[in-house]
Amino acid sequence: MKRSVCILTCILLLLCVVLSVVACDREEPDRLVIYNWADYIFSEKLDEFKQYYKDLTGNSIEITYVTFDTNETMLTRLTQGDSRVDVVCPSEYAIQRLIESNMLVPLHYFDEELYVESFSEGVKALYEHNSDNIEQGIIDKVGDPETFGNLTIAETGETVSMVDYFVPYMYGTLGILYNKYDFIDMGIYDTEIMNKANWGIFFNDDGEGNILHEDLTGYILMKDSIRDSYAATIFYLKQRGMLDGLRNEDGVLYTDLSASQLINAVDDQLLKIVRETLVEQKKELFGYEVDFGKDDMLQGNALVDLAWSGDALFAVEESWDSTIVNEDGTKGDYRLAYYVPHGAGNVWFDGWVVPKTYNPDHMDAIKIFINWLNKPEIAAQNLLEIGYTSAVSPKALQDSDEAMQILMEAYDYDFDDEDDYDAFVREFFEFVDEDGESLDEIGQCNWRYPFMTALNEPNPDSPYDRSIGTLGVMRDFGENNKKVVTAWNYARSAGVNALPLLGWTALAVVISVGVLFAVIGVRRWKSHTVKIKS
Secondary structure (H helix, E strand, O other): OHHHHHHHHHHHHHHHHHHHHHHHHOOOOEEEEEEEEOOOOOOOHHHHHHHHHHHHHOOOEEEEEEEEOOHHHHHHHHHHOOOOOOEEOOEHHHHHHHHHOOOEEOOOOOOHHHHOOOOOHHHHHHOOOOHHHEOHHHHHHHHOOOOOOOEEOOOOOOEEOHHHOOEEEEEEEEEEEEEHHHHHHHOOOOHHHHHHHHHHHHHOEOOOOOEOOHHHOOOEEEEOOHHHHHHHHHHHHHHOOOOOOOEOOOOOEHHHOOHHHHHOOOOHHHHHHHHHHHHHHHHHEEEEEOOOHHHHHHHOOOOEEEEEHHHHHHHHHHOEEEEEEOOOOOEEEEOEEEEOOOOOEEEEEEEEEEEOOOOHHHHHHHHHHHHHHOOHHHHHHHHHHHOOEEOEOHHHHHOOHHHHHHHHHHOOOOOOOHHHHHHHHHHHHHOEOOOOOEOOOOOOOOOOOOOOOHHHOOOOOOOOOOOHHHEEOOOOOHHHHHHHHHHHHHHHHOOOOHHHHHHHHHHHHHHHHHHHHHHHHHHHHHHOOOOOOO
8 A cells, every 4th residue: 555655655756846947948928018099009010029029039929909999098007006017108297297297217228239238149130129110200200309309207307308218100191171062052161261271170260260161161170179179279379460469477478488388388377368269169060079080071060170190091081982083074973071270280299108117128029129129111001090191101011012012002003013103102192193293282292201202301482381390299298287287178068058958968967767667566566466266
């Protein structure tokens, strides 16, 4: 008996040793936790990244992909410290807030030596750094001291630049999405008329304080966002001369401020003017929207929408109408169009950052993932999927046959046909026709790539200057955020009569109480009913 127990014990010990050896030989995969906007990546390519990562490092990787719907949601989760994520993709003002709160790890993506110093020699031998693919205009704009070049970390007092902390991903503009053919019917689809109205279109103002057209009343959409609506209103006030002679708290004329400086000015005087203007605007509005403006425009519920360029691109492409007969007899045109008003506008950026809550063991995977996104062929598929403009430059895309083939096939161009190739480059990147004329008849600009087109060169003598210098970047409102939100809430709710709402609420309560008593009465009646047996 003792001998049997001894043999069984030896067998169990041997089995444990074998299992331990097997467990040691089974390599644990590397891991990466990504926190991103919903529908903000070509998700099918994540499997391709896993293979790329394995080819580069020799290790497999598991990805946890989590999404958020607003910057505020993301900021709340990160600041509460209950989210262990490795890499996040916020908007520029949210990145600013995170940097100033000392919550981000510097990446130094544009210093290759620093970026790859932790990689093994084997990985370095196969790795190709893609920072040169990034549009330089974005880096220059973000690094400008007027925007995010001089940020102070509150905890340490250190002055830093956002460029050292983030890697650009997508960007776009804020502008006017409008129904071209309704504007034609109203007689206002005209370069002079619309460029005179400019941002005033959202206020049904022809640029001189007159109604642009009575048929626009009740068909104008604004963003349900204080930042975007604030910027559009500020630009309108400046172009209409309503800020002439007024000075900020430092004694500087508002009209002497750049686009970036102006949309980041939130002193009490300016807030009061914006609030009153937004309240007055409400009589012209169809409503406020965030996600459904493009659908309302396509369905004809609205004729004008304050839109982000990516949403506008989607709406314009969906608005193709093959029944429209053009002047040359051909059929088909887009019913919707988009342009960025001249003189002043807003350009925004989203980018990848690493919060201090990241797992240090995942840093190499983080860096490889971010760099992989800047491969031209990956950027091409992402911009097609998302609709916004990739931070990978037009030149980098055009220098990649794989990227160009992906883009051209998506738009039914033949990559191997020289004429098709030239036509695609003109129309997609330069936004001009074969005669070099802008495809944006009203705006005369390239709203997909505002940094590159020749038509965007600075021209101070032109009343329609749309150079990149006229586009401002919004910063975080910081300690002024509360009063800005208060002003916005006042403007949003002004004119809303609470009495009808209270009346309907009271009626609902009465009905609910009546139903409750009726149910109780029926139950009591049933409990006291005598059942008679037959």
